[in-house]
Amino acid sequence: MERIKLYMLLERLEVLTVTGGCESEMEIQQITSDSREIVKGGLFIAVRGFETDGHRFIEDAVGKGAVIVVCQELPGTIHEAVCYVVVRDSRRSMAQLAKRFYHDVADTLHIIGVTGTNGKTTTARLMVAMMNDCGIRTGYIGTGLALVGEETVLLGKTTPEAEVLHRLFSMMAERGCKAVVMEVSSHALVLQRTHGIGFTGAVFTNLTQDHLDFHHTMERYAEAKQLLMDAVDPEGFVVVNADDPWAAFMVKKRGNADLYCCTVGHKQFACREGMDIRARIIKAEMQRTEVEIEAGGRKYECGFRLPGLYNVMNLLEVFAAGIAMGLQPEPVIDCLATASPVEGRMEIISGATGEFSAVVDYAHTPDALVKVIETLNELKPPDRALIVVFGCGGNRDRDKRPKMGSAAAKGADRVIITSDNPRDEDPDDIMDDIAEGVSSASFHRFGSRAEAIRCGVNLMKKGDILLVAGKGHENYQEVAGVRRHFSDRETITAALVARNA
Ligand SMILES: CC(=O)N[C@H]1[C@@H](OP(=O)(O)OP(=O)(O)OC[C@H]2O[C@@H](n3ccc(=O)[nH]c3=O)[C@H](O)[C@@H]2O)O[C@H](CO)[C@@H](O)[C@@H]1O[C@H](C)C(=O)N[C@@H](C)C(=O)N[C@H](CCC(=O)O)C(=O)O
Ligand SMILES: Nc1ncnc2c1ncn2[C@@H]1O[C@H](COP(=O)(O)OP(=O)(O)OP(=O)(O)O)[C@@H](O)[C@H]1O
Ligand SMILES: N[C@H](CCC[C@H](N)C(=O)O)C(=O)O
Ligand SMILES: [Mg+2]
Numbered sequence: 328m329e330r331i332k333l334y335m336l337l338e339r340l341e342v343l344t345v346t347g348g349c350e351s352e353m354e355i356q357q358i359t360s361d362s363r364e365i366v367k368g369g370l371f372i373a374v375r376g377f378e379t380d381g382h383r384f385i386e387d388a389v390g391k392g393a394v395i396v397v398c399q400e401l402p403g404t405i406h407e408a409v410c411y412v413v414v415r416d417s418r419r420s421m422a423q424l425a426k427r428f429y430h431d432v433a434d435t436l437h438i439i440g441v442t443g444t445n446g447k448t449t450t451a452r453l454m455v456a457m458m459n460d461c462g463i464r465t466g467y468i469g470t471g472l473a474l475v476g477e478e479t480v481l482l483g484k485t486t487p488e489a490e491v492l493h494r495l496f497s498m499m500a501e502r503g504c505k506a507v508v509m510e511v512s513s514h515a516l517v518l519q520r521t522h523g524i525g526f527t528g529a530v531f532t533n534l535t536q537d538h539l540d541f542h543h544t545m546e547r548y549a550e551a552k553q554l555l556m557d558a559v560d561p562e563g564f565v566v567v568n569a570d571d572p573w574a575a576f577m578v579k580k581r582g583n584a585d586l587y588c589c590t591v592g593h594k595q596f597a598c599r600e601g602m603d604i605r606a607r608i609i610k611a612e613m614q615r616t617e618v619e620i621e622a623g624g625r626k627y628e629c630g631f632r633l634p635g636l637y638n639v640m641n642l643l644e645v646f647a648a649g650i651a652m653g654l655q656p657e658p659v660i661d662c663l664a665t666a667s668p669v670e671g672r673m674e675i676i677s678g679a680t681g682e683f684s685a686v687v688d689y690a691h692t693p694d695a696l697v698k699v700i701e702t703l704n705e706l707k708p709p710d711r712a713l714i715v716v717f718g719c720g721g722n723r724d725r726d727k728r729p730k731m732g733s734a735a736a737k738g739a740d741r742v743i744i745t746s747d748n749p750r751d752e753d754p755d756d757i758m759d760d761i762a763e764g765v766s767s768a769s770f771h772r773f774g775s776r777a778e779a780i781r782c783g784v785n786l787m788k789k790g791d792i793l794l795v796a797g798k799g800h801e802n803y804q805e806v807a808g809v810r811r812h813f814s815d816r817e818t819i820t821a822a823l824v825a826r827n828a
Pocket of ligand 4: 447448449469470485510
């Protein structure tokens with residue numbers, strides 16, 4: 328990639344002051360906000376964070392070869408050979424710099440953002456599969472990973488920092504992608520990781536309680552999600568879950584010119600004629616759902632490989648985005664029929680004899696747990712039991728814990744509380760919070776997730792279903808800041824083998 332020169336980077340930045348050795352023709356080798364990653368000839372952006380202040384690492388970055396420092400306040404020590412650029416907002420500047428550094432490649436791609444509390448990964452991955460299958464070469468950025476052509480890049484954050492985002496866009500464009508589907512988290516929107524991206528489309532899945540540790544109120548959480556709708560190009564499109572009470576709020580500033588409204592139930596919000604997309608289930612099975620979709624005055628039958636009404640909504644949103652992207656309904660339906668389910672979302676783990684079934688799912692919010700439990704209760708024989716094993720993450724929204732406890736107590740025949748990723752919290756405190764919501768119902772409790780899963784497996788009678796929720800695809804457990812290998816799927820399989828033996 329051709330290296331960008333300093334003056335090109337500064338052109339679009341809202342600069343307050345420039346100090347020191349700033350040669351405008353200087354080529355920049357790299358930009359980063361992490362001093363640990365800086366290389367010689369790089370640009371370091373000092374960000375005031377929640378944990379620490381990037382300004383503390385300016386000297387460290389310069390020592391490692393940073394030639395430009397972008398900051399909100401000049402450091403005490405100024406090196407003559409280094410160029411110091413003071414800006415009002417480092418996070419915003421980082422997004423502007425990252426986009427420019429990668430030659431504004433973001434402007435050449437159709438970027439579709441998916442936001443909402445639950446269902447982003449499911450919807451986005453389904454959409455990527457559909458678009459690739461229908462002939463639009465499309466990349467993906469979201470929970471755990473990015474798909475760049477044939478390559479998989481592992482990610483820490485669902486929506487990475489701007490520098491990583493634009494680097495991924497650049498790699499995708501190089502590999503012939505015309506479009507990108509990306510999950511846009513509320514954290515990313517507030518922290519301006521996606522600032523400056525002109526989205527071709529946005530999808531709003533739903534809004535229910537999560538992340539109130541960060542946003543504090545549902546209104547502020549909603550305002551964060553709404554920022555994605557504002558970032559859609561005027562000629563772009565928006566798809567909303569019209570059954571969600573927050574749908575109208577999401578599109579309040581946009582009007583309904585290119586707005587697609589999906590509904591599987593009681594619509595809270597209406598669109599222009601022809602843009603309403605409705606579905607109902609014809610046949611529901613654990614690994615396949617047949618639906619009838621009504622769109623633009625026509626009816627289509629469509630099957631796909633996921634269970635539950637909530638997944639029908641995810642499917643409809645993908646269908647709507649396909650239409651908005653100019654695809655025909657029939658090929659979209661054909662592509663959706665074969666798309667693979669996402670790992671760790673309603674993933675069935677069967678024992679050797681097939682008599683006992685366990686399901687791994689990533690439900691880590693009250694609404695997700697309610698929906699998954701509802702779906703499993705609808706699909707299992709009425710005389711069989713549903714056993715639920717789950718915990719809640721540490722250093723995250725505490726208020727959701729009793730609500731998840733209550734969801735499990737209401738819907739499951741047996742409840743087993745355990746640890747998720749306690750992070751820096753005491754696992755017992757987290758389990759106490761969950762237990763408050765379980766109230767009088769009896770439950771088991773194990774600090775060890777492996778033990779909890781073994782208990783669940785051993786409690787199962789023939790035909791029962793065990794749901795292990797909260798960690799889905801995750802292959803680690805984070806305790807006291809340390810990540811160790813842990814997989815719900817592997818633990819269940821081992822427990823089923825032990826039981827069958
Ligand atoms: C709120 C949030 O997103 N915080 C993340 C963020 O923190 P921060 O920006 O405040 O940074 P900080 O750790 O205080 O450090 C400040 C600055 O100093 C820099 N630094 C730090 C140390 C050093 O030696 N040198 C150095 O330059 C850092 O790179 C940073 O630029 O950047 C840190 C470093 O990458 C992350 O560890 C931290 O993740 C937190 C702990 C986190 O877990 N965030 C989650 C909640 C998150 O963002 N999740 C959403 C998904 C939610 C969903 O799925 O709905 C996501 O998009 O992934
Ligand atoms: N449309 C939906 N409505 C409610 N719950 C859903 C929906 N889709 C999925 N879920 C539940 O949420 C869980 C997580 O799904 P998914 O990974 O698609 O969501 P996400 O929004 O990407 O989550 P994250 O915030 O962690 O990125 C699923 O395992 C399921 O339990
Ligand atoms: N994106 C979510 C994932 C939660 C997954 C759960 N296993 C946990 O660790 O809390 C978050 O970062 O809050
Ligand atoms: Mg996700």
